[in-house]
Amino acid sequence: MKFNWGTGIVLAFIGFIGFIMYFVVTMSTNDKYDHDLVTEDYYKQELELQKNINKEKNAAQLKHNITCKKTDTGLLISFPEDLDASKITGKVFLYRPSNKQFDFETPISLSNHNLLVPDNRLLGGRWNITIDWEYNEIPYRFKKEIVY
Structure with a gap:
């Protein structure tokens, strides 16, 4: 050939x-x-976009916003001190971009204006925190990306 x-x-x-x-x-x-989708109910969340924008505007108008800090025992989420902690309700959603199996949601149950996410629930790496909460029937939203 x-x-x-x-x-x-x-x-x-x-x-x-x-x-x-x-x-x-x-x-x-x-x-x-x-590689999974960011969320399974993407279109449902898209319809609630304006509500979320309004919640973030409400949070921006607060004197003091939520703060997140890494401690030896876990992630400490501190709510504003000038609010009554017993009237704060809502949920904390932690999203792991690299693996959706590690995502979890926890209800807000405050002790002394603080919420502790235990260290054993958080693996090292990037996390997106979304806190949807209400105070006196006014909705608020806090979003932050952290590297733990």
Whole structure:
């Protein structure tokens, strides 16, 4: 068989297609490259966007906003001291961008204007914190990205 430029082009195309197919199959079957959607109910959350914007505006109008601080026992979330802690209700959602299996939500139960998320619930890495809370029937929202 004679090897000429036409045969070389055909072999180059076959090699390139094989190379691309290898990566397509590897990326679609390997769990290491599994990327989930940010959220399962994306469209439902999109419809509530204006409500969330209003909640964030309400939070911006507070004298003191929520603060988050890493301690030896976990993540300490401090609510404003000038508010009555018994009237604060809501939930804290911690979202792990790299793996949705570590996401969790906890209701707000304050002791002394503070909420502690235990250290054993938080793995090292990036977390997005969203706190939806109410005080005197006014909704508020606090969002922050932390590296723990």
